Amino acid sequence: MMEVKHDPEACRKTILAVHDAMDVLGGKWKISIVASLGFGKKRYSEILKDVTGISGKMLSRELKDMETNQLVKREVVNTKPVTVEYELTEYGHQLKSVISNLADWGNTHRKKIMGK
Amino acid sequence: MMEVKHDPEACRKTILAVHDAMDVLGGKWKISIVASLGFGKKRYSEILKDVTGISGKMLSRELKDMETNQLVKREVVNTKPVTVEYELTEYGHQLKSVISNLADWGNTHRKKIMGK
Numbered sequence: 001m002m003e004v005k006h007d008p009e010a011c012r013k014t015i016l017a018v019h020d021a022m023d024v025l026g027g028k029w030k031i032s033i034v035a036s037l038g039f040g041k042k043r044y045s046e047i048l049k050d051v052t053g054i055s056g057k058m059l060s061r062e063l064k065d066m067e068t069n070q071l072v073k074r075e076v077v078n079t080k081p082v083t084v085e086y087e088l089t090e091y092g093h094q095l096k097s098v099i100s101n102l103a104d105w106g107n108t109h110r111k112k113i114m115g116k
Numbered sequence: 117m118m119e120v121k122h123d124p125e126a127c128r129k130t131i132l133a134v135h136d137a138m139d140v141l142g143g144k145w146k147i148s149i150v151a152s153l154g155f156g157k158k159r160y161s162e163i164l165k166d167v168t169g170i171s172g173k174m175l176s177r178e179l180k181d182m183e184t185n186q187l188v189k190r191e192v193v194n195t196k197p198v199t200v201e202y203e204l205t206e207y208g209h210q211l212k213s214v215i216s217n218l219a220d221w222g223n224t225h226r227k228k229i230m231g232k
Contacts (some may be wrong), residue, residue, distance in 0.1 A: 006119065011155040014219045015166055018151045019212040023221030035134045039127040050131055070228075094224065103130045105210060106137030112186075112207070 024069050025095075029054050029062050034057060035099050037072065041087040066092075141211075142184050145170050145178050150208060151215050153188065156201040182208075 001059065024032055029051060036050040049057055063086060066072045071092040077083045088095075141147055145167060152158065152166040164175055169183045179202060187208040193199045204211075 011152060011166060014154070014215070015148050015151045015168075017222035017226070018148055018221035019168075019222070020219045020226050022144070022147055022231060024225060025165040026144065028138070031138055032131050032134055035131045036127065038130070039123065045191060050127060052135075066184075071225065074177035087139075091224075091228070094221060098221060099134060100132070101217055102137045105214060106133035106135070108132070108210065109140060110136050 004062065024071070027062070029058065030066060030071075031099070032104065033059075033062055034071065034088065034095050035103070037086060037092070038086045038096055038099055041085050044086065047086065051079050071095075140187070143178070145174065146187075147184060147215065147218065149156065149175075149178055149182065150187065150211050151219070153202060153204045153208070154212055154215055157201050160200050160202065163202065187211075 014108045025034070032054075033047060036047050042050070044059070044063075047063075048054065048056060051059065054062075059085055063072060063074070067074055072086050073089055075085045075087070077085055120141055141150070148167045148170075149163060152163050158166070160175070160179075163179075164170065164172060167175065170178075179188060179190070183190055186205055188202050191201045191203070193201055
């Protein structure tokens with residue numbers, strides 16, 4: 001009897017799907033930005049503060065990419081001065097379980113590395 | 117009443133944990149390699165075939181990184197010629213739900229992009 005886990009077709013499909021996801025989420029920052037916006041609508045400056053280490057230029061670029069891929073919505077609010085807010089689209093929100101699993105794993109990893 | 121989702125402390129912790137995870141899983145290939153090994157122990161050449169587009173040199177480097185971070189185990193099998201096999205450690209296996217969620221999302225993304 002064949003072992004199901006060695007199913008090459010299922011394996012190939014999974015790798016392809018993961019690859020597609022990482023095409024959109026790849027790079028150093030996007031997943032952190034999704035994690036930040038998972039806690040609600042935010043101003044540009046708030047995201048910049050949340051995502052430690054990102055530059056303003058890089059944040060703008062990443063947010064633009066994510067807007068193109070329909071992960072985030074950008075809204076200009078008519079305050080004085082004007083503020084720009086970002087929030088996850090419904091589609092972006094579907095990454096919630098990915099983010100929460102990654103965070104759980106990251107916590108475990110931190111404890112492991114620190115020798116608990 | 118404060119909205120829980122705007123809890124800055126929880127937000128900061130989640131972003132930090134995600135960042136820790138991406139430190140280990142970052143780059144173009146590691147998540148795909150974990151996806152490949154999620155389907156069982158494999159020889160080097162099998163992983164190379166699974167992960168479309170990766171070069172041999174890059175695969176060696178990524179596997180070495182992943183061994184250092186205790187995500188994979190390397191085993192030299194005393195065949196003629198010698199074969200080298202890799203498998204996920206128990207710790208690497210804990211990424212299974214991350215991979216499966218990413219794959220689901222990637223599938224949805226593919227359909228969306230292709231206009232379904």
